[in-house]
Amino acid sequence: MKIKDVPQDDDGFLEEGKVRDMCYAVDEDGNYKQVLSIGWNPKNEAMKLALQLVNEQVEKTKQQVIEGKLSPIAYYMEKCIMDVKLVSQYTGIPKRKIRKHLNPDVFIKLNPAEIEIYAKVFNISNTDLMDIEKIKNL
Amino acid sequence: MKIDFKHKQSAHCENGVTSNLLHFYNIPLSEPMVFGIGAGLFFSYIPFIKLNFIPVTSFRPLPGFIFKRVTRRLGIKTKRFKYSNPEQAMKEMDALLEKGTPVGMLVGVFYLSYFPKEFRFHFNAHNLVVFGKEDNTYSISDPVMENVETLTYEELTKVRFAKGTYPPKGRMYYISEVPQKIDLKEAIVKGIKHACKDMLTIPIPLFGIKGIRYIAKRLKNWPNKYGDKKASLYLGQVIRMLEEIGTGGAGFRFIYAAFLQESADVLEQPWLLDVSKEMTAVGDKWREFAYLAARTFKKRGTEISTYSQLSDLLFKIADQEEAIFRKLKIISL
Numbered sequence: 001m002k003i004k005d006v007p008q009d010d011d012g013f014l015e016e017g018k019v020r021d022m023c024y025a026v027d028e029d030g031n032y033k034q035v036l037s038i039g040w041n042p043k044n045e046a047m048k049l050a051l052q053l054v055n056e057q058v059e060k061t062k063q064q065v066i067e068g069k070l071s072p073i074a075y076y077m078e079k080c081i082m083d084v085k086l087v088s089q090y091t092g093i094p095k096r097k098i099r100k101h102l103n104p105d106v107f108i109k110l111n112p113a114e115i116e117i118y119a120k121v122f123n124i125s126n127t128d129l130m131d132i133e134k135i136k137n138l
Numbered sequence: 139m140k141i142d143f144k145h146k147q148s149a150h151c152e153n154g155v156t157s158n159l160l161h162f163y164n165i166p167l168s169e170p171m172v173f174g175i176g177a178g179l180f181f182s183y184i185p186f187i188k189l190n191f192i193p194v195t196s197f198r199p200l201p202g203f204i205f206k207r208v209t210r211r212l213g214i215k216t217k218r219f220k221y222s223n224p225e226q227a228m229k230e231m232d233a234l235l236e237k238g239t240p241v242g243m244l245v246g247v248f249y250l251s252y253f254p255k256e257f258r259f260h261f262n263a264h265n266l267v268v269f270g271k272e273d274n275t276y277s278i279s280d281p282v283m284e285n286v287e288t289l290t291y292e293e294l295t296k297v298r299f300a301k302g303t304y305p306p307k308g309r310m311y312y313i314s315e316v317p318q319k320i321d322l323k324e325a326i327v328k329g330i331k332h333a334c335k336d337m338l339t340i341p342i343p344l345f346g347i348k349g350i351r352y353i354a355k356r357l358k359n360w361p362n363k364y365g366d367k368k369a370s371l372y373l374g375q376v377i378r379m380l381e382e383i384g385t386g387g388a389g390f391r392f393i394y395a396a397f398l399q400e401s402a403d404v405l406e407q408p409w410l411l412d413v414s415k416e417m418t419a420v421g422d423k424w425r426e427f428a429y430l431a432a433r434t435f436k437k438r439g440t441e442i443s444t445y446s447q448l449s450d451l452l453f454k455i456a457d458q459e460e461a462i463f464r465k466l467k468i469i470s471l
Contacts, residue, residue, distance in 0.1 A: 001387055001422060013256050019283050022149040024170070024392035026418060032170070032396035034149075036284075042432030043381040046374040049435060051256060053371065080248075081190075081260060089301035123249070 001025045006035045011044040054081055065135055071107030073098070075135055076122040090121045140270030143240050145279040145286045149386035149393060151265040152204045153178065154281020155242045158267060162240055163316045165212070169386075174397030175211055175325045176204030177332035179390055182345045183353040189303065190259075192375045195353065197389035199336070201244070201263035201304075205311065207332070211325040215315035220307050224295050227308035232271060234312060240269040240279075243310040246300020252280070252287040260302045268294070282384060326401050327469055333394075334467040337459065347460045354452035361445055369445070370435035377428045388428075391421035405471070413465055420458045427451050 003025045014020050020036040027033050061078045064070040077087055088095045093114075100106050101118075112126065119129045128134055143162055148154030148169040157172045173179075178198055185193040198204075209216050221227035234241050246262040247253055270277035276294050278287045289297070298308045337346040344352060353376075360369035379389070386393040395417035402410035427448060434444040 001392060001418070001425065006387075013254060015254065017284060019254055022147055022282075022386060024149065024386040024396045030415070032392070032399050034169075040381060040428075042428045043377055045432045045436055046377040046381070047256065049370065049374040050378065086260065086302050089305075 003027050003033060003035055006037050007040040008038050009041045009044060010038045011041075011048075013044060013047060014038050054078075062135060062138070065104075065132065068104055071102050071104045072129055072132060072135060073107060073118055074102045076118075076124065076129065080122055082121075087118075087121060091117050093117065139235060140272065140277055141235065141238055141240050143267065143269035143277075143279060146281075147284055148281045150178075150198075150384040150390070151281045152201065153393075155265040155267050155279075156205045156208050158279060158281065159240060159242055159313055160208075160214075163214075163313055165214075165316065165320060167208075167322075168396075168400065170393050170397035170400055171326075172208050173204065173390065173393050174333075174401065175329035176207040177329050177336060178204050179333050179394045180336055180346070181349045181389075183349045183356075184344050185356065192372060195376050195379045197379060197385060201265075205242070205265075207329070208325075209313065211328050212320045212322075213317045214313055214320075216311055217314045218309070218311040220309050222307070224299050224308060227298060227310070228291065228295055231268060231310060235268065235271050239312050240267050241310050241312050242267050243298060243308075244306035245294075245297035246302070246306060247297070248300060248302075249293065249296045250280075251289065251293055252278075252283065260300070262300050262302055262304050262306050323405055323471055326405060327471055330401070330466050330469050334463045337463045338467065347456050347463070350452055350456040350459065354449045354456065357452065358446050358449040373431050373435045373448075377431050380424060380428055388421035388424040391417055391424055395421060407469075410469075413462055416458065416462050420455060420462065423451065423455050423458065427455070 001023070006023050006025050016038060020038055023035050023037045024032050025035050058075070058078045061070060061075050065072055065075045077083070082090075084095050084098050087093075087098055091098070101110065115126050115129055119126045122129065144158065146154070146158055146161070148157060150169070150173070153169045153173045153176075156176070157167055157169050160167050160172070167175075180197060180199045182196045183193065187194045205216075219230065231241050231243075242265060244262070245264050245266060246260065247264045248258050248260050250258065250264070266281070267279040268276050269279055274291045275288050276291070278289050280287055298306060300306055340346050340348070343349065360372055364372065381387065381389075395414045398410045398414035398417060402408055402414065430444065430451065431448055434448065
């Protein structure tokens with residue numbers, strides 16, 4: 001790849017002055033140089049494809065939470081691209097118990113300490129985790 | 139307390155950490171040099187191991203190998219640690235910083251606050267260097283970032299003890315002893331020989347050139363076997379591994395070409411310049427593959443023929459890379 005061919009296809013993923021891709025490309029004399037790139041369409045597309053799949057799953061779960069079929073834990077779990085196993089590893093709560101907490105009826109009976117453990121893993125506040133109205137608007 | 143540590147951005151995190159740490163100890167090796175001596179070029183396709191439900195494709199050896207090989211080949215002594223107790227991991231790191239030692243470590247990127255949001259997957263093999271602490275805040279040299287970043291005590295603890303696949307468990311490492319004189323030439327030759335061995339002779343069809351041919355063969359049937367959606371997903375993943383932050387373009391092939399170019403000078407063996415050019419050409423082919431692949435999955439593979447085109451392209455790449463490593467194999471001082 002020549003320096004002039006290093007793509008600069010900005011798709012909002014990277015940010016100049018913060019993080020860009022370091023590419024290696026050859027100059028006119030054939031010598032390798034480092035060049036920063038803000039992105040390249042094929043890989044932006046690959047990125048979008050991966051994100052789209054995550055988002056589809058998040059949307060699906062969101063509807064189920066709004067319909068009262070699942071607790072907010074299910075929504076934030078999907079949003080953090082986690083599964084029950086990973087949430088269990090982060091919280092120390094057994095998987096079997098977490099599966100129960102996905103049930104909205106069990107969820108509302110959780111004590112504040114348990115809510116806090118989950119909220120911390122999802123990087124949100126306790127009140128946000130409890131607030132289904134908020135999820136509707138996310 | 140802040141150590142006088144020079145942060146330099148690089149394509150790949152492990153190369154960058156290694157190169158920056160070596161610079162600190164007055165061994166100024168570039169990123170391509172580190173990558174080449176560490177035999178960082180590789181290929182593997184392991185369809186029966188899945189990460190996020192997608193088969194594993196990789197263009198590099200396992201995390202940690204580059205640092206280990208480079209320091210060993212240069213006769214540099216290192217220390218490495220792993221912890222079960224986060225407090226102890228932080229305390230021992232603090233003690234090292236206090237003594238003026240920059241510390242490299244493995245972290246998970248999901249909770250890495252300064253990382254762009256879209257890149258914060260559960261990936262646990264990211265490397266960075268901690269080189270200072272003021273109050274509750276650490277100075278971080280993260281090789282993929284353009285500038286020095288900071289993390290609080292709590293944030294750093296969280297990323298050092300990320301969970302999931304291959305948890306970092308507070309792993310950290312530093313350089314403990316540097317020899318008076320290093321033998322760069324010999325290290326380069328060993329690094330090249332190692333890469334040749336990895337690419338040509340592993341007797342399992344998933345690795346090296348054989349691995350490229352293996353995925354080429356399988357990829358042709360992805361749309362029939364898995365359906366369009368899954369085939370697109372698999373293809374997307376290959377591109378991401380090929381071009382994601384850290385490869386310098388074309389799955390490290392350009393960095394390796396840069397390494398060969400630099401080595402031609404150091405070893406005074408101009409024939410390596412020609413091989414470097416061939417490597418650049420292969421890199422361009424890989425880019426062509428990524429370009430074609432993206433077009434294929436964007437269309438959601440309405441034309442099956444493109445998958446066989448992609449497969450043909452990979453076979454060509456495999457042939458070219460095989461020729462390159464057969465040439466490199468005979469290298470000596």
